[in-house]
Amino acid sequence: MEALQLFLDNFADWDSFVRIWPLLWQGFQLTVLLSVVTLPIAIVVGLTIAVLYSFHNKVAKVVLLIWIDLFRSFPVLVLLILIFYGLPFLGLKLPSFAACVLAIVLNNSGYYGEIFRAGIESIPPGQREAARALGLHPLQIIFLVILPQAIARVAAPLASNSLELVKTTSIAALVALPELLRSARVAQEQTYNPTPLTAAAVIFFALLWPFARWVARLERDMLMRQR
Amino acid sequence: MGPLADNFFNRQILVQYGPSILGGFWVTVEVALLTIVVGVATGLALAIVRAMKVRAADIAITVFVDIFRTLPQLVVIVFIYFGLPYADIQLSPFAATVVALGAVLAAFSAEIFWAAIQAVPVGQWDAARSLGLGFFRILFMVILPQAIRIAVPLLTNRAIAITKGTALGTAVALPELLGRAQSAMAIAANPSPLTLAAALYLLFFVPLVVASRWLEGLGPKRH
Numbered sequence: 001m002e003a004l005q006l007f008l009d010n011f012a013d014w015d016s017f018v019r020i021w022p023l024l025w026q027g028f029q030l031t032v033l034l035s036v037v038t039l040p041i042a043i044v045v046g047l048t049i050a051v052l053y054s055f056h057n058k059v060a061k062v063v064l065l066i067w068i069d070l071f072r073s074f075p076v077l078v079l080l081i082l083i084f085y086g087l088p089f090l091g092l093k094l095p096s097f098a099a100c101v102l103a104i105v106l107n108n109s110g111y112y113g114e115i116f117r118a119g120i121e122s123i124p125p126g127q128r129e130a131a132r133a134l135g136l137h138p139l140q141i142i143f144l145v146i147l148p149q150a151i152a153r154v155a156a157p158l159a160s161n162s163l164e165l166v167k168t169t170s171i172a173a174l175v176a177l178p179e180l181l182r183s184a185r186v187a188q189e190q191t192y193n194p195t196p197l198t199a200a201a202v203i204f205f206a207l208l209w210p211f212a213r214w215v216a217r218l219e220r221d222m223l224m225r226q227r
Numbered sequence: 228m229g230p231l232a233d234n235f236f237n238r239q240i241l242v243q244y245g246p247s248i249l250g251g252f253w254v255t256v257e258v259a260l261l262t263i264v265v266g267v268a269t270g271l272a273l274a275i276v277r278a279m280k281v282r283a284a285d286i287a288i289t290v291f292v293d294i295f296r297t298l299p300q301l302v303v304i305v306f307i308y309f310g311l312p313y314a315d316i317q318l319s320p321f322a323a324t325v326v327a328l329g330a331v332l333a334a335f336s337a338e339i340f341w342a343a344i345q346a347v348p349v350g351q352w353d354a355a356r357s358l359g360l361g362f363f364r365i366l367f368m369v370i371l372p373q374a375i376r377i378a379v380p381l382l383t384n385r386a387i388a389i390t391k392g393t394a395l396g397t398a399v400a401l402p403e404l405l406g407r408a409q410s411a412m413a414i415a416a417n418p419s420p421l422t423l424a425a426a427l428y429l430l431f432f433v434p435l436v437v438a439s440r441w442l443e444g445l446g447p448k449r450h
Contacts, residue, residue, distance in 0.1 A: 010313045069440075073432035075391035078405055078425055085409070086418040089234040114440070164388070167299035174301075174398055181302055185309070194310035201306055205297050212297040220342045223377060 009193075016195040020187035024199055027183025028207075034100060034169045034179060039162060042105045046112020051142055053113075054120045068117070071110030077171050079103040084175045096177040100169070108165050115157045119150035156218035163215050166208065180204065237419040244411040244420045251407030252427045254321070258403060259390040259431075261325045266332025267386065273333065274340030278366055288337065295334035300392040303327040308399040324396035324403075332389045336382055343378035344370055380443045387435050394428075404428065 053064045071079075080103035083094060094102065123146050131141040151158070173182035184200035273288050295303065308323040318326060347370050355365040397406035408424030 007314065011310070069433060069436050070429070073429050073436045074425070075394035075405070075428060075432075077394040077397070078428055081405060081409060082418075082421055082425060085412065086235070086421050089418050090230065118443075170299040170301045171395070173305075181299070181305065185305065188309065194306075194313045197306050197310045201298060201302055204299060204302055205294065208297045209293065212293065216296070216338060219338075219381070220345075223342045223346045223381075 011194055011198045013191075013193055013195045016191040016193055017199055020184075020191060020196050020199070023183045023187050024180065024196065024203065027178055027180040027200070028203055030172075030178060030183075031169055031180040034097070034172060034177075035166045038101050038104045038108075038169065039165055041101070042108035042165060043112055043162075045105060045109040047116050049109060049113035050116030050120055051147075053117050054142055054146065055138070064113070064117075068110045068113045071106050072114065073110075074107060076103055076107040076168055077174065079107055080171055080175060096172065096175045099175060100172040100177060103171075104165060104168055107168075108161065111161050111164075112158075115154050115161060116150065119154035120146055122153055123149050156215070156222040159211075159215045159218055163208065163211050166211075167204075170204075234417060235419055235422045237417055240411075240415045240417050240419045241423055244408075244415065245423065247411060248404065248407050248420055248423050248427070251402060251404040251424070252431075254401065254403040255393050255405075255428075256431070258321065258324055258328070258393045258396060258401070262328040262332060262390060262393070263386050265325060265329035266389065267336050267382070269329065269333035270336025270338075271340050273337035274344060275366065275371075277337070277341050278344055278370075279362075291330075292334045292337050295330045296338065298331075300328060300331055300389070301395050301398060303331060304392075304395055304399060320396060320399045320401035323399055324393065324401050328389055328392050328395075331392070332386060335385045335389070336378075339378050339381045339385065340374065343374040343381075346377050347373045380439075383439045383442050387432070387439055390435075391432065 049064050049067065052060055080099060083103050084096060084099040087094065120142075127145055127149070128141055131145040136145070169179060170181045172179045173185065176182065178186070180200050180203060184196040187196035188194060273291070276284050277288055304324060304327040307318060307327050308320065311318065351369055351373070352365060355369045360369070393403055394405045396403050397409065400406065404424050404427055408420040411420035412418050
């Protein structure tokens with residue numbers, strides 16, 4: 001009992017929690033804002049890459065594959081540090097929010113690009129030929145015929161990657177952007193106990209858990225279908 | 228030299244800080260390999276325990292998997308390194324990073340292995356049982372060889388993604404590649420060390436990323 005009380009006093013101290021809540025709430029809002037701004041941009045860029053790839057121009061294919069693999073290979077934090085601390089040497093100083101958006105978008109343009117690309121390539125060529133025979137414009141073919149089928153096939157990795165993107169926003173803490181994790185660290189230094197860290201972890205968990213469950217179900221269904 | 232070459236490819240600075248950054252590269256490789264071994268082995272063990280269908284173990288594993296699959300890696304690392312000392316558990320930056328990333332990979336691979344075990348048709352269990360095999364022989368000799376083949380493409384992608392998290396160790400002062408490059412950059416007031424670090428990361432991850440695409444192509448085809 002005593003040990004449990006000691007543990008609770010340290011890791012879940014209510015008084016500290018009440019004191020630091022305004023700070024955490026601000027951090028939470030910034031985390032949500034960062035996610036809401038970054039997610040759609042990354043999806044659109046990734047989709048654009050995949051659509052350009054689908055026209056099968058030889059040069060474009062090579063360039064786009066290099067783009068995809070390059071940005072998938074960088075740890076996103078390395079991109080962020082390059083952008084935030086490296087670019088100023090070229091006279092381009094981005095505020096930390098913009099630097100985070102740019103780093104996460106570049107990194108995820110590779111992930112989303114590859115997911116959409118694999119989805120589009122998995123559609124049988126007969127679909128494209130049939131659509132062409134009906135006299136559809138190439139853009140109509142890709143957006144009205146190919147993409148709806150492709151997206152349905154890659155729903156699981158799309159959802160999973162979107163979850164990872166939101167989780168990734170926590171790296172913003174390392175360039176002093178006061179999102180949830182950073183706020184919790186600052187608060188921890190004020191309270192001298194880890195309650196703010198526990199609170200931040202609980203908030204992240206409560207925010208993302210339903211989504212994580214849903215992603216897990218999609219992935220399991222996908223494995224079942226392809227067996 | 229133009230500002231680009233001077234700032235990002237400064238030879239003198241690269242020569243000066245190269246050895247320290249290479250040292251950081253080895254730390255990164257060590258953390259990455261340990262994370263994969265610890266994460267995948269633990270994940271497989273958890274999936275095997277789940278296959279035994281003990282209710283209490285099932286619940287405990289589900290809780291573990293959900294927590295570490297849901298929390299951002301950096302939150303886990305920071306919690307283990309800055310939070311746990313209050314419970315008298317003090318880990319080195321190296322251990323904290325491996326434990327955190329290992330736990331995250333274990334959660335994901337437990338889920339993947341478990342889904343793959345379930346994806347093996349029930350008929351395989353029935354057939355093996357009718358041949359008189361016991362539970363463990365069925366699991367290890369019949370089911371797992373098929374399940375692991377199903378799991379490999381998903382597992383490879385996940386392992387690579389989580390291994391990239393080694394760079395997050397810099398948040399807890401782990402002297403890995405990114406951390407060393409950043410301090411060299413601060414001392415030299417020149418980002419060339421960062422260029423070198425970026426090149427080394429690419430050297431490490433590009434082959435893995437390309438290999439994972441190739442592996443996926445070998446996986447089960449969908450119809």
